[in-house]
Amino acid sequence: MATIIIPTPLRRFTNQQSRVQSSGVNIKESIADLTTNYPDLKKNLLDDEGKIRGFVNIFLGDEDIRNLQAENTSVKEDAVISIIPAIAGGSGLDDINFSKEELARYNRHIIIPDFGIDAQKKLKAAKVLVVGSGGLGSPVLLYLAAAGVGTIGIVDFDVVDDSNLQRQVLFGTESIGKPKVEAAKERLQSLNPHIKINTYNTQLTSVNALELIREYDVVADGTDNFPTRYLVNDASVLAGKPNVYASIFQFEGQVSVFNYTNAKGETGPNYRDLYPTPPAPGLFPSCAEGGVLGVLPGIIGSLQANEVIKVITGVGEPLSGRFFVFDALSFETRVLKITKRESTPPITELIDYEQFCGVKSVQKKIKEISVEEFIQWKESGDDFQVIDVREPFEYEDINIGALLIPLGAITSRTSEISRDKKVVIHCKVGGRSAKAVQELEEKFGFDNLYNLKGGILAILQETDLLDSQL
């Protein structure tokens, strides 16, 4: 009879015995004899087909039977057989599987020798938060979705504007007026239905940033202003997540990977090591103010997506500790070295970044009215003007008889806007009209403007105004 040594976790199935006797000419028979005598052991040792489970190791003496003749290894009378549970685990990956459709879709990744199925699994397991779905966010999101990043979060509070389409290739004419996160999700989900898209139609703030970023493995910063850039950086550092950064202005683009921890456990520099303090307000205008060549975010955002993929898969050398600069006019590129600065004070909490960057803290709240109030005004015979800031083609499609002044023309046609009675401004869903109100108040001192919440779509849903030909 051979002796079988039972590991501690299984002894409750053998009446607490650590050594039991078993007969059989080979391992298979010995284990069968053991499970006959102690039937409760069976489900822990054997699978449904009666084979020894993958995470159970059987040793004969001090040799793994996988190195002998496996289950057919012969067992002598005085043999000592040890059952050793595999002790393993971790934060997951082996449970990642692909459907036939996914394998076909990702084939050109999987066949790259240095990439393969393992890197593709890492992509599927990864969660990436993309902050901003504009010029940079468009290529980043398109390529990450196409590459098969399993979970993508998108933060953006803006709506699609016609002036976005010159560079934000994620959107089409039909997206104008829609919240960007919604239009983005639709487009990405049609590009790749095998991934999960989480949308956050909100501004990233010191209040919500940490909670959001903690849910993800990697952050991709595609924002266009300094307060959010510092916020994304600081929150990434506090949450211990790599921050793949890019920015563009007019003809120049920049890329880097911040707060990246390499295989040796060394964490690279972050944005504050590069720029400890923000530039004077107004020194670097945003794209909205300074303009940008439309193709530039396409180039730079694609490089940013490439770095996100490298960080996730561990393939190649991420752009950590280095800073890439591209000049589209001269076609010159430079890679500058950046290091952690001793003098950079440690980041301990999130602050008020608008104050830190010296920009106005909040945009003035504009007056709004709901569809319900709008109807009340109408019915009570109030005298007020209604202006539609959508495009002519949208107006032709459907309208409520308002004066048409497209958003782009609003500042040059202010003489047509009444100053002595209430003016309701609307668009498709309320985003463009809010911009119009803001601009008219700031630059022309209007104080009689009301933004129609939900736009013409809300009117369509909530009333029969259109049928009654208002």
Added chain:
Amino acid sequence: MLQIDTSIQNELIRDSLRTFPDECCGFLLGRETANNRVIEEIIIVNNSKEGDKRRRFEITAKDYLKAEQQADEKKLTLLGVYHSHPNHPSIPSEHDRVVAQPFFSYIIVAVKENEFVSLQSWTLNDNFQFEEEDVLIKTIIPTI
């Protein structure tokens, strides 16, 4: 209820921070009474996983056998396994579950770089699902 004293807790945290961003792993030795498990010492084991140690750990069969022998020699019981989750909560993954053993306590230590986040312990129930186990951290009052 799983009882550990602060010095054991500190050893677990130290090992988790030392190996960051990789996962650390090891064994828990102690005594068991009807309702209580008291961890008296830990055995730190090399993470033998080839490849991505940031997300995975593995203990060789030889290290397992050694741990059983040590427990025997010290008249203690091998009560479980600990490992760390760098940049990940102290909640078992599906990967932890499929290879988990009955009876064992699985302590998971969540850490970030230079920072301890949380420690939780889990045991497998009869349906092979993890259930959280209460952990009592005892402060040892030094004798004068």
